[in-house]
Amino acid sequence: MKKILILISLVISLFAKESSKEVLLLHSYHKGYKWTDDISNAIEKNFNKYNNINLTTIYMDTKRVSNQNYYVKLKELYKEQFLNRRFDVIIASDNSALEFLIDYQNELFPKTPILFCGINYFDEKILEKNDMKDYISGVIEQVDLEKNFELISKLHPNLEKLVIINDKSKTGLIMKNDLNKLIPKYKNRFEIEYIDDMQMNELKKHVSNSSKNTALLFVLLFKDKTGKFFTYKESLEHIKSFSNVPIYGLWDFYLNYGVIGGLLTSAKAQGDAASKMALEILLENKKIKDIPILRKSPNQYMFDFNELKKFDINIQKYVDNYIIVNRPFSFYRKYKLLVNITIATMLVFIILIILMRANINRRKKLQRDLSNRLEFDKVLLDTIPNAIYYKNVDGKFIGCNLAFANLMGLNKEEVVGKNAFDFFPKDIAEKNTKVDEKLLKTLKTDTSEMALHFSNKEIKYFILNKAVYKNIDGRIGGIVCIMDDITERVQQKQFLIQQSKLAEMGDMVAAIAHQWNEPLVELSAQVQDIQTSYLLNELKDTQVEEFVNDSMIQIQYMSRTLNDFRNFLKPSTKKVIFPIKKALDEINEIIGKQVFYSNINMTFNYLDGENLVVYGYENEFKQVLLNLINNAKNKIIENFAESQIKGNIIINISKFQNYNKIEIIDDGGKIDEKIISSIFEPYFTTKKDGTGIGLYMAKVIVEDKMQGFIKVNNVGNNVVFTIIVPYKKD
Structure with missing residues (x-):
């Protein structure tokens, strides 16, 4: 077990060593020089977020010592110092x-990104x-002289003279070169005096005599004319004093x-930008050649x-x-x-309190309004003559109006539950129940008819x-039902149907007369023949037997005709499935x-x-067929009437999707297009003695009672x- 733990520790240490990153920070100047310290602080701040980055910082101190012999000695020192170390950047x-x-680099840190x-x-x-x-990238430090000139001129609109203080160091000479290019552009706006060759005492005397509308631009002053060295702090403090x-x-x-400030080159910004580039190499494995040099110096107004x-300078107007x-x-x-x-x-709390108070007042008002509305709805429901009930998703009644309670012979409280x-x-x-289950799934509406038989043998019909x-939270609450009492309408329709049948009776009586005429003539001839045979004493038993048989056939035919007539007049009480051919055969027997x-x-x-069937009211349906055939006839x-042309009535029976179709076609001449859309309306007729209810009742029977469709x-x-x-x- 001990060996396993040691092995694990070695693996972890090797992994940690392999994943750690080594960074060398090489400063040109010395520790304590603010520019250098600010760069270090910015880099350390970004690297401290990562435990696997080890930073080594070295100072070359070239502000104090700067010659080739010194650089050679530094090379030898670093060669020895970092002999066994490798840096990632x-x-x-x-x-x-x-x-x-x-x-x-090739001698000290070959192929290391810089x-x-x-x-x-x-x-x-x-x-x-x-x-x-291919091994170098980074951040350029660039002083923006022109923007500083612009800033000074804006902050001091009455500026008469700008004194520029610089030295003759390497950086100072470069700055002088840039200033010489820029100064002519501003000479017409204010006087510019450039100083880089005075002793500190001379400079002190010269600056102290500056007029009111003068400003100083302090560039650099590490050495005065005598070669005396000043730190950045010392030189500025002398001038300021x-x-x-x-x-x-x-x-x-x-x-x-x-200094007041200006658009300053920031050491922190330089170090921050360089360290972020280093993190791209260390953490994202980016190649240094894929990291472009940041050519725009990240300067800041400070x-x-x-x-x-x-x-008394206000910078907000200009920056x-x-x-x-x-x-x-x-x-x-x-x-x-x-x-x-x-x-x-x-x-937010104040607004919430105000809103909550307003909401409470609103809720109180809504509660009062709701109570009033509930009371109103209660009275309204009880005033409506239609029976109304509502139940939950489990099918339990949770309320009704007075009309439903009275219909069921109960009070409203007894209905609940x-x-x-x-x-x-039961049926x-x-x-x-099936309709309700379907509605709860589809969220649609439904209309159906129902006949209720009461204990007093009264039948009432309802739609x-x-x-x-839905409840206020959007969930399904249940089903509400409004029962429309159509008993009087049903009875009225039944009366109209019977009235329509009576209207057809004249034609039917005539049809029966036609039907009976032939058997009556036949019976009369047979009776006379029997009488003649009897008077002549020629009557035989076989003649009597034939007479009886023939007479019974004619009587049965006449009796069947009467039965068809009686069945036609009898109303159908419920829907049944019946053959279409049977209905048409019975109509044919009559007319x-x-x-x-x-x-x-x-x-x-x-x-x-010939096996197609219909689901509906058989006698009423035969009435429809009889009415249409009689109208065609x-x-x-x-x-x-005045010609000898033979007319035709063709009746086609066929399937049509989930229905059966019957077409009654006659060649008695087309219906005027002006009235064809009105012929199914009640009491509309073109006959002198017509009632106008035949075709109307045909439409009622087919469409309202049998859920079919009729058209012409x-x-x-x-x-x-x-x-x-x-x-x-259904």
């Missing part, structure tokens, strides 16, 4: 460090030396020591609060994004986010209009001979066989009545 701070690495920052006046040709182009005019700078390390206040140092403590400024959040939170089987017969309750209702003697051919075409007789149209000179009826239960 090297960061060079300022020009001296970069130039040193370009000269000696990132630079703080490089003044970068010349890309330097990368061609020792083939370093005897200057009574505003001083502007170009680097951020001069802040806090007397100002000293104390100096702005001293010279949008800026940083101010030495601002006096302000609780709001320091904890601005916290204060803003607190104020915003308090405002019951189900359909407590009020309706009706089962049918309603049930059902719909699903067939009358049609034949009217010089009309009546043809029955069973296009899909009468029209043919009326139009062909002209086809050429023929008229086609089409009946489409169901052949099975």
Whole structure:
């Protein structure tokens, strides 16, 4: 077990060692030099977020010592110092460090990526030396003189003179070259005095005599004319001590020591940008040649609060994004986010309290309105004569109006909690339950008819209009049903049907007379023949037997005719499935001979066989057929009365989707297009003695009672009545 633990520890340590990253930060200058320290702080801040990055920092101290012999000795020192170390990336701070690495990288750190920052006046040709182009990238340090000139001229619109203080160091001479290009552009706006060859005492005397409308631009002053060395802090403090005019700078390390500020080259920004490039190499495995050089220096507008206040300078009019140092403590400024959040939170709470109070008042008002509305709805429901009930998704009644309670002989409280089987017969309750289940799934509405038998032998007919209702939370609450009492309408329709039948009786009596005429003549002839044989004493037993047989056939035929007539008058009480052929045969028995003697051919075409059926009211349906055939017969007789042309009535029976179709076609002449759309309306007739209810009742029977469809149209000179009826239960 001990060996396993040791092995695991070794693996973990090897993995940790392999995953750790080594970075060398090589500074041109010394520790304590603010520019250098700010770069270091920015790099360390970004690297401290990652435990696997080890940073080694070295200072070349070239502000104090800077010659070739010194660089050779540094090379030998670093060669010995880093003999057994390998770095993943090297960061060079300022020009001296970069130039040193370009000269000696192949000896000290072969093929190691180098990132630079703080490089003044970068010349890309330097990368061609020792083939370093593919190993170097970084951030250029670039002083923006023109923007600082513009800033000074805007902040001091009455400026008469700008004094520029510089030295003759390598950087100072480069800056002088850039200033010489820029100064002519501003000479007409204010006087510009450039100083780089005075002793500190001379400079002190010269600056102290500056007029009111003068400003200083402090570029660099590490050495005066005598060669005396000053730190950046010392030189600026000397100038500040005897200057009574505003001083502007170009680097951020001069802040806090007397400069107002300006668009400053920031050491922190340089270090931040270089370290982020290093993280791309260390963490994202990017190749250094794929990281472009950042050529636009990340400069920032920075100002000293104390100096702005001293010279009463307002920068907000001219600068949008800026940083101010030495601002006096302000609780709001320091904890601005916290204060803003607190104020915003308090405002939100105040608004919420106001809204909640308004909401409470609104809810109280709504509650009163709702109570009033509920009371109103209760009275309204009880006032409605239609029986209304509503039940939940489980089929339990949860309420009703007074009309439903009275219909069931109960009070409203007794209805609650019951189900359909407590009020309706089993078959009706089962049918309603299935309808309810379907509605709860489809969320549609449903209309159906129902007949209720009461204990007093009274029958009432209702149309049930059902719909699903939802609760306030959007969930399905149940089903509401409005029962429309149509008993009087049903009775009225039944009366109209019977009235329509009575209207047909004249034609039927005539048809029966035609039917009986032949058997009566036959019976009369047989009676006379028997009488003659009897008188002549020639009557035989066989003659008597034949007479009886023939007479019974004629009597049975006449009796069957009467039965058909009686069945026609009898109303159907319920829907049944019956053969279409049977109905047509019975109609033919009644009026067939009358049609034949009217010089009309009546043809029955069973296009899909003779076994097609209809689901509906049999006698009422036969009434419809009889009415249509009689109308066709009468029209043919009326139009062909003076001619010997034989008329035709063709009846086609066929299937049509989930229905059966019957077409009654006659050639008695088309119906006037002006009235064809009105012939099914009640009491509409073109006959002198017509009632106008025949075709209306045909439509009621087919469409309302049998859920079918009837229509009429002209086809050429023929008229086609089409009946489409169901052949099975819904």
